[in-house]
Amino acid sequence: MTTFWFGIAVLTALALFTIWLPFWRRQKALAAASDAQVRKQTNLNLFNERLKELETDLAEGRINEQEFEEFKKELQLNLLQNTDQEDHVLSAKKPSILWPIIMSVALVAVAGYTYYDLGRYSDWQTARVGNDDPHSGMNPEQLMQMRLAQMEQAVQADPSNSQAWFSLGHAYISASQYNKAIKAFDQVMSLVGEHAELLGPKATAMYYLNGQQMNPEIQAIVEQALADDSKDPSTRLLLGMDAFFNANYESAIEHWEIILTSPRQDVDRQAILGAISQARMHLEQGGAMAEPQAEAAQPAAAGGKTVTVTVELADEIKAKANTGDSLFLFARPVSGPAMPVAVARLNVADLPTQVVLDDTTAMSPDMVISAHNQVNLIATINHDGSPAPTPGDLLGELNAVDLGSNVTLVIDTVVE
Structure with missing residues (x-):
């Protein structure tokens, strides 16, 4: 953006220079006219002095009438040539500063209006507002x-x-x-x-x-x-x-x-x-999250960086769940690594139950739930006791859950 404004300044300076150049030239010509007036008067004085000398020479007989006329014509010719040059310089009029001022104001006003109204000024303003973070619009x-x-x-x-x-x-x-x-x-x-x-x-x-x-x-x-x-x-x-x-x-x-x-x-x-x-x-606690409601008060001080999840089992698949089966509840980032940012292990016998996922349920030093604004929730009932779902296991999912919210996750799908 600095380069853009530098280019604007250079172009404006060139345009103003073009407007003011004739004015400066005429100012210089006016200064030269003053010198020409002095030179013209000097030439006239020299002519009169030289003419008097010729008249004196004629009267005293040092030159004859014919020579006098020839010298006089020569003096007049020289005077005419000199005065023509000075008259040309003196003919230059005094320049008016009003005209270049009007042109300069008009140039800046028209250029500014054209860019503001017809150009991309509003787009530049919008870009400038978000310039502190060039990737602010990216997910x-x-x-x-x-x-x-x-x-x-x-x-x-x-x-x-x-x-x-x-x-x-x-x-x-x-x-x-x-x-x-x-x-x-x-x-x-x-x-x-x-x-x-x-x-x-x-x-x-x-x-x-x-x-x-x-x-x-x-x-x-x-x-x-x-x-x-x-x-x-x-x-x-x-x-x-x-x-x-x-x-x-x-x-x-x-x-x-x-x-x-x-x-x-x-x-x-x-x-x-x-x-x-x-x-x-x-x-x-023997593998279960006992008294999860009591833990809800702890993460509240962390600025709402928690998710309270009520886990339920859908009626149509209750017959497929054994009370001794393990239930894993994971919170994963909406985008990025699949590694859970929070995990809890429950027993099917405890359903329905409520669980609070916070940083104390993190599984990695670098992956905690408080570092995210949204998470995907996955609950699986595993017949073989492993966290990864296998055919016959039961599954429930909620996507893009906002941190700080209280949601209900229903396990309602049989893994094929």
């Missing part, structure tokens, strides 16, 4: 795609940049593009070798790609990562989440406590402590 998914495109361009420009590939891999996980994330981490390892800090994120991407379930291939990568660094935060975080999802709270606590002993400085210890506290609460 989170568009921002994520823009960020991914920029990072992809960076690795294309420098394929040997291991740090760029590493960042791109994590960005792919956030965008739920797990296949691409795995390839990105493989590319990093081809450049710098296989290390725990790379194997852990790769295993995490494979875990989500596999429906949040472990398999022998993922387990082999996990073991390789732990052999390289037994305290690797990303690997231990994955193992802790998997243990939590499978109601193995003691194992989850063990993995997360190991993270706290890691010398790594990029560990969010407060979030890890919150996850451990959540696991201990589930362990003490």
Whole structure:
């Protein structure tokens, strides 16, 4: 925008210079006319003096009549030539300053009106209001795609940049593009070798790609990562989440406590402590969220960054639910990574029940519900006890739920 206004200023200055140039030239001519008047008078004086000298010479006999007439004509011719030049300069009139002033005002007024009324002034004003945030009109998914495109361009420009590939891999996980994330981490390892800090994120991407379930291939990568660094935060975080999802709270606590002993400085210890506290609460309550209404007062102080969910079972599928089955309630971001920002495990026997999802139910140091304005809610009743839905499980969903709201989630679908 500075360049735009600089261009406007330059064009305006050129136009004004064109208007005022004739005035300045005539002013210069007027100054020259004053000098011409002096020169004309000097020439006349010299002519009279020279004529008197000739008359004296004629009277004293130094020249004859014919010579006198010739010299006189020569003097008159010289005087005529000189006075013609000075008369031409003196004929220039004094310029008026009124005309260039009128032209200048008219130029600025017409140009300003044309741009304001017929141009794009209003569009520029609108753009200027939002100029503080050039991406203010983009939704989170568009921002994520823009960020991914920029990072992809960076690795294309420098394929040997291991740090760029590493960042791109994590960005792919956030965008739920797990296949691409795995390839990105493989590319990093081809450049710098296989290390725990790379194997852990790769295993995490494979875990989500596999429906949040472990398999022998993922387990082999996990073991390789732990052999390289037994305290690797990303690997231990994955193992802790998997243990939590499978109601193995003691194992989850063990993995997360190991993270706290890691010398790594990029560990969010407060979030890890919150996850451990959540696991201990589930362990003490036998896997169910006891007295959830009592917890509602706690997150209220967090500025409404909670969701209160009443979970119910639809009448037409009640016969398909066993009272001993586990019920998982997840809150996931509307866009971005599929990793839950809050999770609760209940028992079907407790339905209907009310649950408050807040930061104390987060499963990752970097993924908390308070960082979002909306979430998608998913409730599954799993016959096999795993959090990922399988055929025959029961499912209920609510999309784009505003934080701070109180909603009812009905489990009404049988997974095919």
